[in-house]
Amino acid sequence: MASNFKLGLIINPVAGMGGKVGLHGTDNDLAQIAISHGAEKISFDRAQRTISMLVTEQDNIDFYSPGGVMGGELLEMLGINFFEIDLNENLYFNKTNHLHTQNAALKMLDHKVDVIIFAGGDGTARDVFTAVGSKVPILGIPSGVKMRSGVFANYPEHAAMIILDALAAAQDGKNFELTNADVLDASIDSREYSNSQFFGSARTFKAPNRITNPKVNSHSNQDVALMELAAHLSKNLEPDRLYLFGPGQSAKAILSNLGSSFANQDQSGVDAYYAGEIIGQDLSEKAILDLLSRFDDKRKFQAPLLYLGVIGGQGFLLGRGNQQLSYEVISKIGVGNIYVLANSGKINQIVPSRLYVDFGDAVHFKIFSDYIKVHVAIDRTLVCKVLSSGVQSNQ
Amino acid sequence: MIKSKIRKYHAPVWDEPLVMQMGKAGRRGAIAPVTEGAIASAVGPAIDLIPASMRRLNVLDLPELSEFEVQRHYLHLSQQTLGMMGISLFGTCTMKYNPRVNERIVYQPFVSEVHPHQDPSTMQGILEVVNRFDHLLRKLSGLDKFVFQAGGGADAAYTQACITRAYHASRGELAQRNEIITTAQAHPCNPATAAAAGFKIITLALEDDGYPSVESLRSVVSERTAALMVNNPDDIGIYNPKIKEWVDIVHEAGGLCFYDHANFNGVMTRIRAADIGFDACMYMLHKTFGGPKGGGGPAVGAYGCNEKLIPFLPGPIVETNKDGSFYLRDSNPNGVARIREFLGNIPTVIRAYSWTRSMGIEGLRDAANISVLANNYMEKRLLEIPGVTKGMPDVKGRRLEMTRYSLGELTDQTGVSCIDIQNRMTDFGVDAYWLSHEPWFIPEPFTPEAGELWSVEDIDYWIDVLETVCTEARTNPEIVKTAPHNQVVHKQNSTNLSDPQKWATTWRAYKRKYAVTD
Numbered sequence: 001m002a003s004n005f006k007l008g009l010i011i012n013p014v015a016g017m018g019g020k021v022g023l024h025g026t027d028n029d030l031a032q033i034a035i036s037h038g039a040e041k042i043s044f045d046r047a048q049r050t051i052s053m054l055v056t057e058q059d060n061i062d063f064y065s066p067g068g069v070m071g072g073e074l075l076e077m078l079g080i081n082f083f084e085i086d087l088n089e090n091l092y093f094n095k096t097n098h099l100h101t102q103n104a105a106l107k108m109l110d111h112k113v114d115v116i117i118f119a120g121g122d123g124t125a126r127d128v129f130t131a132v133g134s135k136v137p138i139l140g141i142p143s144g145v146k147m148r149s150g151v152f153a154n155y156p157e158h159a160a161m162i163i164l165d166a167l168a169a170a171q172d173g174k175n176f177e178l179t180n181a182d183v184l185d186a187s188i189d190s191r192e193y194s195n196s197q198f199f200g201s202a203r204t205f206k207a208p209n210r211i212t213n214p215k216v217n218s219h220s221n222q223d224v225a226l227m228e229l230a231a232h233l234s235k236n237l238e239p240d241r242l243y244l245f246g247p248g249q250s251a252k253a254i255l256s257n258l259g260s261s262f263a264n265q266d267q268s269g270v271d272a273y274y275a276g277e278i279i280g281q282d283l284s285e286k287a288i289l290d291l292l293s294r295f296d297d298k299r300k301f302q303a304p305l306l307y308l309g310v311i312g313g314q315g316f317l318l319g320r321g322n323q324q325l326s327y328e329v330i331s332k333i334g335v336g337n338i339y340v341l342a343n344s345g346k347i348n349q350i351v352p353s354r355l356y357v358d359f360g361d362a363v364h365f366k367i368f369s370d371y372i373k374v375h376v377a378i379d380r381t382l383v384c385k386v387l388s389s390g391v392q393s394n395q
Numbered sequence: 396m397i398k399s400k401i402r403k404y405h406a407p408v409w410d411e412p413l414v415m416q417m418g419k420a421g422r423r424g425a426i427a428p429v430t431e432g433a434i435a436s437a438v439g440p441a442i443d444l445i446p447a448s449m450r451r452l453n454v455l456d457l458p459e460l461s462e463f464e465v466q467r468h469y470l471h472l473s474q475q476t477l478g479m480m481g482i483s484l485f486g487t488c489t490m491k492y493n494p495r496v497n498e499r500i501v502y503q504p505f506v507s508e509v510h511p512h513q514d515p516s517t518m519q520g521i522l523e524v525v526n527r528f529d530h531l532l533r534k535l536s537g538l539d540k541f542v543f544q545a546g547g548g549a550d551a552a553y554t555q556a557c558i559t560r561a562y563h564a565s566r567g568e569l570a571q572r573n574e575i576i577t578t579a580q581a582h583p584c585n586p587a588t589a590a591a592a593g594f595k596i597i598t599l600a601l602e603d604d605g606y607p608s609v610e611s612l613r614s615v616v617s618e619r620t621a622a623l624m625v626n627n628p629d630d631i632g633i634y635n636p637k638i639k640e641w642v643d644i645v646h647e648a649g650g651l652c653f654y655d656h657a658n659f660n661g662v663m664t665r666i667r668a669a670d671i672g673f674d675a676c677m678y679m680l681h682k683t684f685g686g687p688k689g690g691g692g693p694a695v696g697a698y699g700c701n702e703k704l705i706p707f708l709p710g711p712i713v714e715t716n717k718d719g720s721f722y723l724r725d726s727n728p729n730g731v732a733r734i735r736e737f738l739g740n741i742p743t744v745i746r747a748y749s750w751t752r753s754m755g756i757e758g759l760r761d762a763a764n765i766s767v768l769a770n771n772y773m774e775k776r777l778l779e780i781p782g783v784t785k786g787m788p789d790v791k792g793r794r795l796e797m798t799r800y801s802l803g804e805l806t807d808q809t810g811v812s813c814i815d816i817q818n819r820m821t822d823f824g825v826d827a828y829w830l831s832h833e834p835w836f837i838p839e840p841f842t843p844e845a846g847e848l849w850s851v852e853d854i855d856y857w858i859d860v861l862e863t864v865c866t867e868a869r870t871n872p873e874i875v876k877t878a879p880h881n882q883v884v885h886k887q888n889s890t891n892l893s894d895p896q897k898w899a900t901t902w903r904a905y906k907r908k909y910a911v912t913d
Contacts, residue, residue: 348579348834351787353600353607371614379595380586382579383611385602 004062005167008085008108009051010101010128012120012143013069016042016360019145019323020285042360043143046156047074047119049362050141053160055080057167064111066104070096083111098127105131115166115205117159119143122185122196125151129183129202137178137203139163139211142358146321148196148215148314150181151204154356155389158210166205177206182214212314212356213349223343225377230254230341232378233307242295242304243273244288244333247322250309250341270324285324292332303337306330310342310374315350317372317386319358327359327367335368344376347384358389396779397859399852404824405881409471414458415902417468424462475883482849482857483826484773486797486842487582487630489660489682489766497685497749501742511737515723521741522721525713528748535759536656536676537669538699542708543680544739548657549584551677551696552624554709555653556592557731558675558700559622561707562651565729572621572650578607580629582657583832594621601836605633605790609640620650628658630832630842631786632770632794642672651675651704659683660846661770661796663763664756668699675700685750686743693740695747709733762847766796769845769854774798776858777843780865782808786837796844799831802865803838811868811875813839818886819867819878823860 017040054061055078063082065071075082085107087100101118105128108116115137118128121144128138129151140152141159153159166176181204184196196215204211230250234257237243245251247268255262255271255278262278269282272291280291295301311320317340318325330338357368368388373381430441442450460468483490501507509518529541545551556575563569575589576597586596597615599607606629623645628634635641642652654668654676660683668676680686681694688694700708710726710733726733754762771793777783782805785798802813817827831840845854868875879885891897899905 345834347600348836351601351836352603352605352789353579369614371611373597373615379590380598381596382598382600383607383615384600385608385611 004060005170006062006064006111006113006115007054007163008105008111008113008116009047009063009065009071009075009082010104010108010116010118010120010124011043011047011065011069011071011074012101012118012124013041013043013096015120015124015143016046016145016323019360020326021324043119043141044069044074045361046141046143047071048078049156050117050119050153050159050163051075051080052078053157054163057164060167060171061163064108064113066100070100070104085111098123101127102131108132109135114170115139115163117141117163122146122149122183125149125183125202126185126199129200134180134201134203137205139204142212142320145323146186147212148184149202150211150214151183151202152212153207153210154212154387155358157362158207162205162207162210165207178203179206180204181211184214209354212316212320215311215314223345225380226250226341226343227253229375229378231257233339233341234258237273238302239275240300241274241302242291244291244304244306245271245273246306246308246325248309248311250343251307254307268321270322283324285326285329288324288329289332292329304333306333306338308338308340310340310347310355315347315355317355317357319356319360319389323360330359331367339375340372341375344380344382347374347376347382350384353384355384355386356389357386360389362389397862398855399859401823401859401863404822406824406883407471407474408883409475411468411471411475413902413905414460414465414468416458417464418458418460420459422459422461422464424460424465481821481824481826482853484828484843484845484849484854484857485826486799486829486844487657487832488688488829489679489796489844489846490688491682491685491846491848493685493687493746494750494753497746500749501745506742506745509741515721519721521745522713522723524745524748525738525741526715526721528744528751529713531748531751532678532697532699535664535667536678536699537667538673538676539702540705540708541697541699542712542739543695543697543741543744544709544733544735544737545677545696545698546735546740547681547694548582548655548677548679548696549588550734551698552582552584552653552655553588553591554696554698554731554734555622555624555675555677556588556594557709557734558704558707559589559594559651559653560592561729561731562704563621565707568649569621572619574615574617574619575622575624576612576615576620576645576650577624578626578629579834579836580606580631580633581624581626582630582655585624585626585653585655589622589624601787603789605631605787606635606637609637609644612641612644616644616648616650618648620645620648622651622653624653624655626655626658628661628795630658630797631799631837632797633787633790634662634795639671646672653677657682658796660844661763661767664760665763669701674704680743680747684747686746693743695740695743697744697747707731711738713738763796765847766845767793769847769849769851770794770796770798772851773843773845773854773858776855777861780858780862781805782865782868783861786840796846797842799837799840799842801837801839802841805865805868806839809868809872811872813841815875815878816861816864816868817841819864819875820860822879822881823863824881825857825860 051074058080063075063080064085065075065082066085066087072084085104087103101124105116109132116128117139118124119141125140138151139159141156142152169176180201183199183202185199230253234254245255249267252267271278272280292304295304310317314320368386371383372386374384375381532541545554563572573595574597575594577585578599579601590596599611602608627638645652652673654673656676656678659678676699678697680697681688706727706729708727709731711723714722714724716722784801784804786801806812813830821827829842831842864875899908
């Protein structure tokens with residue numbers, strides 16, 4: 001009998017916690033700050049959504065994982081036997097760092113695993129890649145704040161489906177097709193989501209509808225039509241309305257048209273504008289909810305409007321680099337008060353059409369209708385399909 | 396596997412100087428005789444025949460050459476540029492041979508010397524051809540009237556955009572109906588002309604089946620919908636089988652439906668625009684109907700519509716008198732303004748009429764069948780070439796008369812792009828292929844279309860050349876990246892085009908910027 005499929009699992013326990021509190025990540029000491037801001041744990045639940053879909057195949061998969069918060073806890077909870085990768089220390093929730101991830105991945109190489117699956121964001125991807133290079137395919141369960149690299153499944157369920165397909169192929173004696181994917185992370189001179197640096201080319205599975213494309217740097221493609229649209233929108237802001245601007249160049253281009261004092265805004269956060277002034281910058285989920293409550297009075301204010309860009313190349317509307325725009329925030333704003341704008345060149349590269357919404361769990365998805373208009377120029381819209389995490393993510 | 400012997404080819408290269416750099420002072424092509432005494436005494440000096448204010452004070456700065464030198468120079472240039480007779484599978488353009496007999500007809504004085512201001516009674520033959528061809532196209536489309544003013548497909552789409560405006564204005568709904576819906580794979584002239592006519596554009600993105608879903612259409616159709624403008628099949632060769640449902644949805648909402656029939660070749664005699672429910676359609680006479688295109692001659696977008704839209708057609712419109720003769724009705728009271736001057740490009744209408752009559756209805760059906768068959772044959776062979784993949788590979792089922800392919804895998808593996816491959820193929824005497832309209836959905840695209848003209852040997856040869864070049868991309872990528880090598884000119888340094896210090900569009904500018912002395 002052929003040997004079992006060997007799967008290495010690494011969970012970065014603090015991944016993704018900076019998202020809703022507007023910290024753009026949990027690299028280095030940011031995790032501690034995120035925890036002090038009351039951030040919720042994310043990666044454990046995300047990994048559970050993936051691994052629980054593999055429980056029925058546990059006789060055909062050999063699991064390898066560090067103990068405790070980096071994977072063992074989850075596998076034990078799901079009743080899956082696994083080989084523990086010994087990192088020679090006790091792993092506590094907020095005491096792990098990038099070296100633990102790198103060590104775990106290195107040791108998995110010794111065990112000749114077929115794939116390393118990890119729950120984290122770009123930083124975690126970089127750590128795994130630093131350890132294993134292109135020697136073994138890696139696959140990310142999207143759990144971070146930033147996921148620009150091309151090794152992440154769209155949703156946790158998609159990661160499981162890719163593994164199940166690879167397992168089926170292995171059982172048929174076939175190789176599942178692999179491909180090279182860019183590992184990207186924040187560039188050294190900017191933490192903005194629109195800027196990223198290339199760290200290398202990892203191996204991952206070829207599954208174009210289940211793996212998110214790597215982020216495309218937006219400044220490489222100046223879109224005059226979008227610039228004109230942004231200028232047009234900036235001239236039509238109304239005085240009795242709260243405006244929110246999501247992260248990224250597209251939405252922030254509207255602000256930068258308002259005059260030199262609004263130019264050079266940091267593009268990575270959510271900003272608020274009311275009656276000619278910036279009234280909030282780089283807001284957390286809580287700060288946005290507070291603002292929305294302040295502008296709740298329908299006799300005094302028009303409904304707030306959110307200008308939202310699309311993550312270039314990746315097709316993410318919500319859930320990548322903008323987790324502070326949570327389910328609670330979006331439902332309070334109302335989908336009808338979201339104005340999506342994007343570079344048509346970027347949107348057109350997503351074929352078949354898909355825009356993704358990921359509120360971080362498998363429950364809150366039924367808020368967007370199936371199609372959304374993306375404004376690409378004055379009086380020009382492109383109608384795109386929206387796939388939300390949850391039921392539809394099984395496609 | 397390569398089937399044919401790859402022939403040696405080299406285009407004529409004359410390294411011809413500019414005419415301004417040729418000749419010698421005093422050399423002449425023809426020398427006018429000295430005025431004879433009797434004539435001079437009768438009319439005075441020849442120079443006096445030119446009013447003083449119009450006389451040139453300085454000698455013209457033209458090159459001085461003999462007649463033979465002029466003839467040879469332009470012959471050389473023509474050898475380098477004319478005679479597009481290579482195998483040309485230039486997709487979306489339906490490249491066809493233009494039968495010489497049709498060229499002979501339109502060069503006859505009764506066509507070539509007709510003046511647009513002539514009285515209609517003196518050009519009855521031409522008006523009869525227009526009338527007959529109008530009726531022929533009515534049969535092919537099921538629509539009620541065709542006009543031939545538009546000077547190409549985009550012009551016909553613009554006709555539709557203007558008629559859409561006039562139609563809704565006549566019903567008092569123009570202010571409300573300000574949106575035109577199209578698809579991401581419709582030809583870009585559809586959104587462009589609709590925008591030029593003042594409409595907002597809603598473009599539906601492609602979904603898993605290779606075309607937008609009915610649901611996405613439903614999500615945007617409303618009382619603001621003015622019209623739908625679509626191609627079917629689109630430029631990647633996929634036919635939307637739900638098109639009738641689309642037309643019904645838009646009609647229910649009060650919008651018009653326009654069928655851009657640029658890709659008619661594979662469905663000629665198979666479907667009729669009116670049967671599907673379309674209010675109007677457009678045919679390319681310079682592509683599908685055997686007229687020349689590009690440098691070969693002017694284009695015609697034949698625009699046809701149903702009874703509902705006839706009152707809005709642009710004039711002049713060819714009409715029949717009771718006695719069977721023809722007259723020109725200058726304009727419709729509610730019609731749109733002229734799209735172009737006079738009757739449009741009449742010679743191409745005559746060519747198309749002649750071509751269609753010689754084909755006959757059976758011939759058209761054969762041509763449609765052959766063009767789909769040829770594409771399927773090509774697809775089978777092309778997909779055997781490593782590095783060539785089908786655009787939207789997950790869309791199952793046959794494509795129609797063309798398929799868009801991707802060389803993305805080959806580019807990833809070799810760094811050789813679809814444009815490099817295109818350049819290199821011309822080194823083997825085949826014409827450059829068509830890539831893709833903007834936007835490019837498919838990485839490193841190319842789109843061949845065989846139509847009914849090209850023989851299986853020609854198609855095989857073209858595929859063999861592509862395969863040869865794809866192999867070169869792996870074994871000798873530099874030769875592909877630096878192509879063409881066997882052409883009239885090699886790769887141009889295009890940086891000069893964007894540098895004002897280097898571009899020179901006149902001899903005077905060239906002399907100044909390149910310090911040339913003559």
